[in-house]
Amino acid sequence: MNSLSQERSELVDFITKAYPMPLKMASDVAERFYPVRLGKGDFLLKEGSISNEYLFLTEGYMRSFAMNPDGNDITTGFHGPQQVVFEITSFFHRIPSRENIQALTPCAGIAITYSTLNELFHTLPEFREFGRSILVRGFSNLKSRMLSTITETAEARYLQLLQTNPDIFQHAPLRTIASYLGITDTSLSRIRKEIAGK
Amino acid sequence: MNSLSQERSELVDFITKAYPMPLKMASDVAERFYPVRLGKGDFLLKEGSISNEYLFLTEGYMRSFAMNPDGNDITTGFHGPQQVVFEITSFFHRIPSRENIQALTPCAGIAITYSTLNELFHTLPEFREFGRSILVRGFSNLKSRMLSTITETAEARYLQLLQTNPDIFQHAPLRTIASYLGITDTSLSRIRKEIAGK
DNA sequence: GAAGATTCTTGCCAAATGGCAACTAATCGC
DNA sequence: GCGATTAGTTGCCATTTGGCAAGAATCTTC
Numbered sequence: 138m139n140s141l142s143q144e145r146s147e148l149v150d151f152i153t154k155a156y157p158m159p160l161k162m163a164s165d166v167a168e169r170f171y172p173v174r175l176g177k178g179d180f181l182l183k184e185g186s187i188s189n190e191y192l193f194l195t196e197g198y199m200r201s202f203a204m205n206p207d208g209n210d211i212t213t214g215f216h217g218p219q220q221v222v223f224e225i226t227s228f229f230h231r232i233p234s235r236e237n238i239q240a241l242t243p244c245a246g247i248a249i250t251y252s253t254l255n256e257l258f259h260t261l262p263e264f265r266e267f268g269r270s271i272l273v274r275g276f277s278n279l280k281s282r283m284l285s286t287i288t289e290t291a292e293a294r295y296l297q298l299l300q301t302n303p304d305i306f307q308h309a310p311l312r313t314i315a316s317y318l319g320i321t322d323t324s325l326s327r328i329r330k331e332i333a334g335k
Numbered sequence: 336m337n338s339l340s341q342e343r344s345e346l347v348d349f350i351t352k353a354y355p356m357p358l359k360m361a362s363d364v365a366e367r368f369y370p371v372r373l374g375k376g377d378f379l380l381k382e383g384s385i386s387n388e389y390l391f392l393t394e395g396y397m398r399s400f401a402m403n404p405d406g407n408d409i410t411t412g413f414h415g416p417q418q419v420v421f422e423i424t425s426f427f428h429r430i431p432s433r434e435n436i437q438a439l440t441p442c443a444g445i446a447i448t449y450s451t452l453n454e455l456f457h458t459l460p461e462f463r464e465f466g467r468s469i470l471v472r473g474f475s476n477l478k479s480r481m482l483s484t485i486t487e488t489a490e491a492r493y494l495q496l497l498q499t500n501p502d503i504f505q506h507a508p509l510r511t512i513a514s515y516l517g518i519t520d521t522s523l524s525r526i527r528k529e530i531a532g533k
Numbered sequence: 534g535a536a537g538a539t540t541c542t543t544g545c546c547a548a549a550t551g552g553c554a555a556c557t558a559a560t561c562g563c
Numbered sequence: 564g565c566g567a568t569t570a571g572t573t574g575c576c577a578t579t580t581g582g583c584a585a586g587a588a589t590c591t592t593c
Contacts, residue, residue, distance in 0.1 A: 226475040262460045272470045277424040287517030288403050319485030
């Protein structure tokens, strides 16, 4: 596992790539992040509580999921290294989350709390641009996922996920991936069989 | 049609509800918005150009849509009075939009440009909180739409849209609503027939 | 108000996906 | 390593949705 200072240095890179700012500013920000370690299956966030950590993941994979009325869990997102992980609605509105965030593998990262993040936004106004860029990126990704969900077949979406996010297939069970794609595990199994036969 | 000053006053209300801030600040912001009028069918944004207006719609209805490879247009969103209309990816990344935004009815609103918005963010740091709240709201809505798209039947999504956004049915053709729901106009027609028979 | 365009509906059949249950394969805990 | 649990596959059939084309209804436009 990387040392805390290595993790902070990764974060500085990440911040300055997302929005160019003085290195000193990015470093000051990174200093405020504290280490977070999660075992496989551990929760970063549980349904009903308020998302209060803004986590920069450096190692491992996580997923977000919601329970639907029938009691099935629906994967709403996957998260990997070099990504910011939190539940936006709960975090910014300060309301209980309807989603869970759970480690698929052992995870390492560094985080800050909601109040520290706001303090940073306040003392370093330029840093808000980073916050905005994370929001915009997430929003854009979700928009394109939405479009592909309503226009493409499950097979096409599966192939696209395989191409853009191959790592996930090594860490998440297919049942989980199926729900992310909006289909049942049975259907995904058949789609894979169909593809394999080609 | 409302006067410009009425529109600005609506915007002040909207801003202070989205994020509490001094009335003076909200008024100063609203002063910078200029009127925009669109006839039915007019475009606020055309695919390939950069979304450069941050529009607060006061009257009328619009839709966003993307062309899919087969040449069909897919509605990605509907917009009504008291909503902010722009294409986030293009606007903030300053890249050509893959979406169009078009007036479904005659529309009135007030707008600012990208550069004026940034200028306001710079001179009134607190106003950024409003910008953030608009992003978070849009993101949250899209997340819940995404979840319902992958978990619910087309009929359930139709009924939900009918309940949460009934106005749209008076202004948008069903074909347009069908693509928003991720189904064909044929299927929507059958779903409506099915519901009517109950 | 008549011709033309657009929108909506319907019939027919095909394709995609789901539900359930049985079965097999892989993994976990001890 | 072994029993128990979890994950993945498959068969059978039902349901949902799509594709296409024709027809009906509605709306533009002159």
